Structures are given as C-alpha cells and as structure tokens.
Amino acid sequence: MEKPSRKERERKRRREYIIDAAEDVISKEGFDNATMDEIAQKAEVAKGTLYLHFKSKAMVYLAVCERGSSKLNAELAKVITENITGLKMIERLGHTYLKFVLAHPHYFQAFNYYEGLMNDQSTYSSELVTRCRENAQEAMRYIVRALQIGMQDQSIVDRYKPEELGAIIWGASKGIINMAFLNQKGVDHGPMKEAEFELESLIENFIQLISAALLKSK
Amino acid sequence: MEKPSRKERERKRRREYIIDAAEDVISKEGFDNATMDEIAQKAEVAKGTLYLHFKSKAMVYLAVCERGSSKLNAELAKVITENITGLKMIERLGHTYLKFVLAHPHYFQAFNYYEGLMNDQSTYSSELVTRCRENAQEAMRYIVRALQIGMQDQSIVDRYKPEELGAIIWGASKGIINMAFLNQKGVDHGPMKEAEFELESLIENFIQLISAALLKSK
Amino acid sequence: MEKPSRKERERKRRREYIIDAAEDVISKEGFDNATMDEIAQKAEVAKGTLYLHFKSKAMVYLAVCERGSSKLNAELAKVITENITGLKMIERLGHTYLKFVLAHPHYFQAFNYYEGLMNDQSTYSSELVTRCRENAQEAMRYIVRALQIGMQDQSIVDRYKPEELGAIIWGASKGIINMAFLNQKGVDHGPMKEAEFELESLIENFIQLISAALLKSK
Amino acid sequence: MEKPSRKERERKRRREYIIDAAEDVISKEGFDNATMDEIAQKAEVAKGTLYLHFKSKAMVYLAVCERGSSKLNAELAKVITENITGLKMIERLGHTYLKFVLAHPHYFQAFNYYEGLMNDQSTYSSELVTRCRENAQEAMRYIVRALQIGMQDQSIVDRYKPEELGAIIWGASKGIINMAFLNQKGVDHGPMKEAEFELESLIENFIQLISAALLKSK
C-alpha cells in the first residue's frame, strides 16, 4: 500500500511542479504569449513530459485555472462559516475576492482564459473543465448563500431573487476588478483619466453601494 | 486644393472599407482567428494595401475599437441631452449600452481587445490608441455627468464622488454583460447553473439595484 | 538444465505474445500509424519490455514478417508434397498464396514493409532480416521446384529457366494482388474504372494465363 | 494580354521548380524521409513558399506522381499510334514502361505513394488526385486498347475480356518491376538468391511469357 502511494505522490508532485512553472511563465509573459517550450524549460522537464501530464496546452491553462479557483473557494468558504449577518458576509466575500485577485493577478487572467475557452467549441469535456465549472458554480453558491442568510436575518432586502442577485454581484465584481487592473497596469489609458482611484477604494465603494441597495430599511 | 481633397476622400473611403471587412471577419471568426488574408480578401484589396492604411494587425483591430466606441458614444450623447432626471439618465445610459452591445457583439469583443493590448508594453503610442482612450474617457464622462445632474436635481444621493461612482457603474456593467454573454454562448458552464437569467433581465435588475442605491430617500 | 529451459520457454511465450499484439495493432491501424505504445498496451506489457525482446520498432515489424512468411511457407510446402503434375502444382501454389493473403492481409503489408526496409541502408544485418530473406527465398524455391517438376513430367514447357520463371511468377502475383487490394479499399480510384473485377477472379485468370503459357503443347 | 500571361508563366515555372526539387530530395532520401524543409532548401525558396503552391506535403507528392504519370502516358501514347500488331504493341508497351521506370526510379516510388494515399481516408478530393487517377486509368486504357487491336488483327487470343487481361498485365508488370528493383538495391536479399537476373531480362521474359499465352495459335 505504500509503494503505489509513493509513486502516486511523486506523480502529483511533478504535476504540481509543472503548474507552478506555468504560473510563473504566465505571470511574466501573459497567457497568450506563453509557450510550451518556456513552460517546460521553467519546470526543468522535457517538452514531452508536459504532454505526459497534460493532453494539450489548453489543459495546462485549465489546470492553472482549476488551482486558482480552488484556492479562491477555500478563502470564500471560510467567510461563510463566520458568525456575522448576511449583509456583512457579502462585504467580507467582496473583500476576500479583492485580496485574492490582488495577491494572484495571474489567476484572474486564468479565470478569464477559461471563460474564453468556453466560447470555442474545441474543449468539450474533460475532468478539468468540469472542475473549473464546478468551482465557478461553488463561488456563486457562496454569494447566494450569504444573500439567503441576509434575507433571513433581515439584514438584506428580500425584494430580489438571491440567485439573480448573486449573478449580478459576481459579474459586477469581476468587471470592476478587471477595469481597475487595466488602470493599474496601463497607467492612465483606462476610462479613468488618472489613476486617482485605487482598486481597493473602488471595490470598497462598490461593496458599500451594494450594501446600501441591499440594506433593509426599516 | 481640389485634387488632394478628392484623393484624401478616396483614401478615407478605402480605409473605412477595410474596417468594414475587418468587422465582418471578426464577427464570423472571432478576434483571435481572424487573419490579415481574410480581411484583405473580404475588403477586396491586396494584403499589402492593408499595410498602407494600418501599420499592423493590432492597428486594424484598434480601428475597429475606435469606430465602435465612437458609435457607442454617439448613442450615449443623445441620452445626456434628454430632459430627464439624473437617475433616469443613468437608467437610460445602461439600457443604451446594453442595446448597443446586443446589436454589435463584436464591438464588445473589440473593446476587450483594446484593453488586453494595453496590458502589453508593445503598443505605446499611436493616434488610434489615443482616440480609443479618449472615447473610453468620454463614455465615462457621460456617466459622471448624469450622476452630477442627478445629484443636483436631487434624484441621486450625493454621498459618493461622481467620478468614482461612474467608474464603478461602468466596470460593473461591463462585467455583467461579459458574464451574461458567456452564459448565452457556452450554455451552462458559466457561474450560473442554468441559463435561467437572460442578459436583459440581469442588466435590468442591475440598473434597478443601482437605482435603489442611488435613490435619494426622503 | 530445467530452470533455464523454463525461463527460456517463458521468454519465448512473452515474445510471441508481443508479436500477436503487434499484428492486432497493425491490422487495425496500419503499419505506419501503429505505435510502440499501442503495441505495448495491447500486449499488456510495459513499453520498456518491448525493447527487451526487440531492438527497435523495425525489429517488431520484421518479426511479424518473419512469422507471416513462415506460415505462408508451411502452406506452400504442403502443396509441394502433393502428387500432382508440376503445372497443377503451380496453380495450387497460386491459389494457396491468394487464400493466405486474403485471410491475413496484414501479413501482405508486412511483406511489403520488409521489402521497403531493404531499400534503406539502415537495417544491415540481424537474425530476423536473415530469416525473412531465407523465407522469401524458400517460397521462391517452392515455385522453382514446381516448375522443375513440371518440366520433368512434361506438363510445363522447358523453354525458360525455372529460376527466372519462378521470379516472374512470384513478382507478378504480388503485383496483381497488390493492385486488387487497392481497388478493394479505395473504391474506384485504381487503374480499373469500376470494381468490376474481384481479386479472386483476377488471380484466377492470371493463373490460367500463366498455365496457358506454360502448357506444353503437343 | 501579355502581362497576365507572363505572371502565370512565372508562377508555373516556380511550381515546376519546386516539383523538381521534390523529385531530387525524394530520389535521395526516399518518400517517407523527405521533409518539407529539405524540399524548400533544395528549391531555394522559403518553406512558406511551398505552401503557396501546394496545400500540404501530400499535395507535393501527388504533384510528383501526376508529373510522372503524365510523362509515362506520353510515352505509352506513342506506342499506340505505331503500325504494328496488337501483340507487338503489348510487347512495346511493356518495354516502354520498363525503360521509363529504369530511367526514373523515383516516379515508380511516387506511383506507389499515390496508391498508399488512397488507402487512407484523408485525401478525399483535389484536382491533383483526380488527375493522378485519370492518368492511371489512361495507362490502363492503352493496354486494353492494344489488346483489343490484337484481338481484331487476330494476333491475340480472344478468350479473355480485354479489360480484365489489361488489369492483370498492368498489375503483374508493376509487381515484377518492384521485385526487380528491390533486388537491384538491396543486393541479394530479395527472393532471388543472387542478382543473377537483371530487371531487363526478367521483364523481357515476362513479356515473352505473356505473348506466348496471348498468341493465337493456328
């Protein structure tokens, strides 16, 4: 029972190492410019080895996405267990998401890549695709759950359907973070004249805005 | 003075025709898969001619973006002149944006492409980049202006800075539309379990939500 | 003396099993598309084990060829022992060849592969090459022997040198079978307009034609 | 009218030049080992240029085949117009084929390649495939025509159907030439012990044999 376990562990480690390398390369080169050669070189394995662990370049990217979304979900899950009002939970979820994206910008890119992939018809099925999708749905469920809690503890208006509200919050958050990112990177060519607004301040206000809208007025 | 003018007009026409072709190809093939060959063929000019009008493929795309953002701004500008409250104006701007994106999905892609370009360090300056940026800023100004009007006519709370609020609304809108797009195309692999929410319903609720948050309670 | 013998037997069995697997894969995928991975998988051994038994992929193929030619020769040998005229023997050899090829098309491919290998300078010597060559020569000898018998029993004209005549019959037979094969597979793009001629009918007529030419007229 | 003609001619010349190069490389490396890089290098053009004239590697090969079969047919056509008996015509066609193959061994390989291609399902349609097929059918028609002539002028027995007889002669010839080739190249590993038999002598005897079988005895 020990031997197969060791092999299995070894294999997993190698695989994780390749994903590490892919993350590195992506962080430096961007998703589109990264090549299998670079990833292999960074991972200090032969190119063929990459294909031993991943069926294609897309699968490597998907693995990065899957890892990123798993990590994010782990953070979000913690929030859900906290003993706070639903409204407060929404705020905390927003902060958590923001902090995560700031700490791991390339994961944010990875999420976008995954979404782009789904547009094509190429990557039908695959365990990785499934897991990425499940992770995305799980994140959504955290938001919806927080909304439901808020509606029950009366901290959030029950005027909206929690699922639809969740989708809106999720989508809007991504949009704001995306925009703020662009502003950070490209200095001043975003829609905002100058980088007067920091990403954090922006999200902060967004959360506040949403809170205001959700707040159950007496 | 007449001759150069005619030549100039001719040149402009040719240029516009190429952009037409690029839009066609992009609509059918997507941004990444479109090739200069296809665009040239569609435009019924030689590939070399493309380079007489655009320095690179990126510039063609930027031109599409510029045209798209100009058209969008023209629509938004109309709203600003309407004789309605600032809050109503925000709602109308949202609807206008939504309608535009639904009617011209490839422009939405073009906007994203432009933003992606800005991530790289390659395309520093260029008249086109400048114009795209200016257009983006102009769109933002419409939102900000509507907010200011709303704050003056007391239809919108004056708790937030209009510029920051504008950025939030702008970013959030793009995020929601993006998400809804993915959901439409890729069936059910977005964050939303089933395609229960139509793009329009989603945006509708978002606008309502924002309105609620902005509404100056008596 | 017993132990090594058992090991030896075991080894032989393993080897034969690999060749079985190779034949299976070749039959399904064709000679060029078959990979060592597939063969190993089919044989239920590790890829490395393949190389314990065969020095290279070519050697596996050669082993298939060797087995095929041995089987064919066994069939041809039976004919030679029959108590019939030389001319009849030639006919019977032809039929036997035809039946064998129809029953084992992949062996026919294997023979062609062997011949192709000999074109290159790579595979100089090797016991397998030697055995394949010997088998080919043995087949030829059966034909030559039949011709000699026929010349003695006066059923065949003695105008030609038996060796040369044998070569002609051998080569011609392969050519006809090859052509008929192509016709069968690729529908109508062979030299024959429509698949009006069945392989069997073709060979039948060829044997008849040769018989006519060889028949010692009174 | 002159200018487009010149361009067209230029283009044709380039194309022919690439085929020349392909023939060179094939002659030296064999069909399977030849790479597009080598062909491009030999033709003194960039690799991309190859794809300007041929859609794929297979198409280059097909072009070689087409050229070869066209040349062969031109030679065969001459024989048909000669004022000789049908039987003599068959002999002359055989000699012509033999001489052609001896002079251009790589065309013989090309013909085999074409036949191999047709086994796969990959290369469906294409003008080149069509032309190769038509050429093959045309060659067959020459043989059939000669047989018909021979049956009319009573130099050939009318016991067989000309079409079937033609197929047999065509297939058998290819088989004998193929075998003789292998013997020449691979020294002594063919079915014939030593290279006692020259290709020419072999074909010579084959033709004689066929003639004997076809000869209308009084």
Place this chain on the structure above:
DNA sequence: GATGAATGAGCATTCATTCAT
C-alpha cells in the same frame, strides 16, 4: 527481468510583415 516516466529531436503548418514590380 520488468517497468513506465522522462526524454528531445523532429516536423508540418500558419501567418504577420516586407518589398520588388
């Protein structure tokens, strides 16, 4: 002996860009 993970040379194909005419 047996294993199978790792290797890495090899290859066809694409496509933005250039430049002679």
Place this chain on the structure above:
DNA sequence: AATGAATGAATGCTCATTCAT
C-alpha cells in the same frame, strides 16, 4: 498607390528510445 508573391520565425504536438528504480 496598389499588388501579392515570398518570407521565415514561431509553435504545438508525436513517438521511438532510454534508464533509474
């Protein structure tokens, strides 16, 4: 200005073979 033939760097993927365990 317009052309389009030519370029050649770039890249994802395959697979026979090796070798440490």
